[in-house]
Structure formats: C-alpha cells, structure tokens
C-alpha cells in the first residue's frame with residue numbers, strides 16, 4: 221500500500237502530513253539544485269574540503285537512515301549496509317567511516333544508485349511516520365527536524381563545492397544562467413546603482429543583552445544556553461565591504477604589507493601566494509572572477525566574497541576598523557527583519573550592495589540603518605567558536621554535531637546567497653577555520669568609539 225492510500229492510524233490532525241510536507245520540500249530542493257548537472261559533475265572532489273555532489277545526496281540520506289530508521293523501525297535492515305561506512309561523515313559514535321579526502325575516488329554507487337537510495341529512504345520515512353502514534357512522533361520529530369536542517373546545510377555545501385569543482389575547469393561551466401532576483405524588493409535594490417554610496421557606521425551604546433536562542437522553534441545546540449552578555453559601545457558598518465573597496469586594498473599593496481596581517485595569516489598568504497579573493501584573476505588589467513553563472517568581470521558594487529578570516533582581518537586593519545564580535549553582530553541584528561538574498565532567489569551570488577548613504581532623519585531604529593545583515597555573504601566575526609557558558613553537548617552520536625568543533629575556528633553570522641531563508645536565524649553560529657575561502661564569506665567592519 222502506498223503512503224497516499226494509507227488510512228490514518230493516528231489522531232494527530234495533520235501532524236504527519238505537515239511533517240512530511242516539510243521533509244519532502246527540503247529533500248526535493250536538494251534534487252532541484254542538481255538540475256543541469258551531468259553524471260561526471262557529481263563525482264569530482266576538487267579538494268578535501270569539497271565533497272562530491274553524489275556524496276552530499278547520499279550522506280544527507282544516511283543521516284535519516286542512521287538516526288531515525290535504524291533507531292525507530294523495529295528490525296530495520298538496510299538494503300546496502302556498506303553505505304553506513306561510505307556515507308558517515310564524522311560521527312564516531314555511529315561507527316567507522318570512509319576517509320573524507322578520498323570521497324572523489326568513489327565511482328560506485330553510481331549517481332542513479334545514490335538517487336535510488338534517496339527515494340528508498342524517503343519512502344521508509346513516510347511509512348514510519350504514517351504508522352507512528354503520537355508518542356513515537358514526539359520522539360521522531362526533533363530528529364526529523366534536525367535532519368532537515370542538516371540537509372539544508374548540505375545544500376549550501378553542495379553549491380559551494382560544485383562551484384569549487386567548476387572553478388577548476390578552464391571551460392568555466394555555468395551552474396545557473398545569470399538572472400535577476402525574484403522579489404520586487406530585489407529589483408528595487410539591483411536597479412538603482414546610482415543610489416549606492418559609501419557605508420556609514422551605526423552607533424550602539426553599551427548594554428547588557430540576552431545572547432543565544434530563546435527556545436522558540438528550532439535551533440542548534442551551539443546557540444545556547446541563552447545568557448546575558450555585556451557588550452561595550454561599538455559601531456557597525458551599514459553594509460558589507462564591496463569588491464570595489466576590496467580592490468583598493470589589493471591595489472594598495474594590502475597583500476604585501478605584513479603590518480596588516482596576523483602572523484598565521486601572513487604565513488598563509490605567502491605559502492598560498494594569495495593576491496586576491498578565491499576565484500579572482502587579473503585579465504587585461506581588470507579583475508575577473510569565476511561565478512556560478514560563469515566567468516565575468518568583478519562588479520565593484522557587490523559585497524566581496526570568498527575571503528578568509530585572515531583577509532577579512534587584514535582588510536579591516538587596512539581600513540582602520542576591525543571585525544565585529546559575534547555578540548555585537550547578534551545585538552545589531554536583534555530587531556531587524558530576516559530578509560535578503562538567499563538561495564531561494566536563485567542568484568547563487570551576492571547582490572550589489574543596498575542603499576547606504578540615504579539614512580533619513582526620521583529613522584530612529586538602528587536596525588533600519590543596517591543593510592544586508594542576512595543573506596549575500598556570511599560575515600566573519602572576530603569571535604572564536606567556543607561554547608556559551610553552561611553549554612554541554614548532548615550524549616550520543618548527535619552530540620558530535622557541533623560541540624567537538626569548538627576549537628581553532630571563527631564564527632560567521634547572517635547566512636549567504638547559498639543559505640535557505642528558512643534555515644537562518646539571528647542566533648545562528650556558522651564556523652570555519654580562518655584560512656577557508658570556498659564558502660560565500662565576506663566582511664562587515666566594526667569599530668570602537670572614538
């Protein structure tokens with residue numbers, strides 16, 4: 221009997237349907253992202269950090285199989301038990317795993333088999349939910365929701381990883397043809413280049429602020445416990461740093477002046493011979509970059525992206541500012557809308573910066589002066605990714621989701637053009653090592669009071 225024909229075995233008025241609708245929406249979006257990819261594209265691993273598309277398809281499926289089906293379906297027997305080894309990422313408590321840097325060597329299962337695996341697990345999840353009573357649903361729902369958010373994280377990685385794969389290819393493959401943003405708001409933003417101006421700084425007084433998630437709705441464990449933090453007075457730039465501003469840093473010899481760089485950053489710049497953000501090339505005296513819509517001239521009005529923490533920090537020093545702390549960022553984002561250029565806009569690239577110099581006298585709320593806090597580019601903060609006071613990872617394999625990475629990484633805030641709108645929060649803490657550049661990472665300046 222198919223799920224569609226199945227009578228309701230529980231009283232949960234539409235609960236299962238709602239859970240499954242959301243589940244399928246996220247699962248289908250992953251598949252939709254792959255539209256236009258050829259089988260050869262799914263398999264390449266261009267560096268250890270970037271997993272093949274096929275691996276993302278299977279790993280997100282493994283998550284639901286491992287943490288839901290194996291746990292809640294009595295006598296569950298995986299169709300292909302070896303997938304547990306192949307598609308475990310880093311969960312030691314869930315068993316051994318294949319080497320991360322060798323994921324590109326795996327030609328089997330084929331793309332078709334990976335897609336079949338997805339469909340098979342989806343149908344098992346459907347059956348489980350349709351047969352579940354309310355008590356069982358209470359147990360399953362938090363993990364199902366976690367699995368959905370996990371998949372949305374992998375959707376972003378799938379995009380940045382295929383960008384890296386295509387970025388190595390002299391043919392400059394196009395992932396999606398260039399297009400304007402869907403929303404009217406976006407059209408207004410992108411159609412008014414003359415209104416763009418220099419950024420300004422928005423001032424915030426010293427305050428004690430509640431930091432972290434308040435428990436309403438889903439959040440990762442690393443967003444809590446909510447706690448009070450004293451945030452001294454600071455100022456935050458009204459918008460992210462643009463390509464045009466970053467080119468001034470490059471042309472001003474920023475990459476060759478050690479006084480702006482952290483020691484580790486200076487070592488990295490010299491070892492890696494960085495001269496510009498990832499994907500940038502100088503072509504006949506002008507900067508060009510590879511985008512998911514192909515190779516094109518750098519637009520000076522777009523937020524700069526694909527910069528490391530080291531570059532963000534060096535730029536801030538050069539510009540006479542600094543990076544914000546994650547607490548300053550969260551405080552500044554507290555009352556503003558979560559709006560911006562997200563993956564649903566299908567631009568797959570940061571949008572030109574918004575109006576910045578036209579703040580009218582009537583506007584009093586500080587958040588109205590801040591633009592592009594969400595979407596476009598993840599904003600590096602100067603905060604080390606560490607536990608909030610009182611944080612404890614949950615016991616078991618799912619405790620490995622966040623807690624064990626709280627070392628040698630920096631927090632990024634706000635989401636990017638590859639993040640889902642329904643995935644980001646004001647309290648969301650993304651994190652990467654300071655030398656990483658393949659995510660849509662950018663810069664917003666802060667400064668101390670004069």
Ligand SMILES: [Fe+2]
Pocket residue numbers: 279309370374
């Ligand atoms: Fe994962």
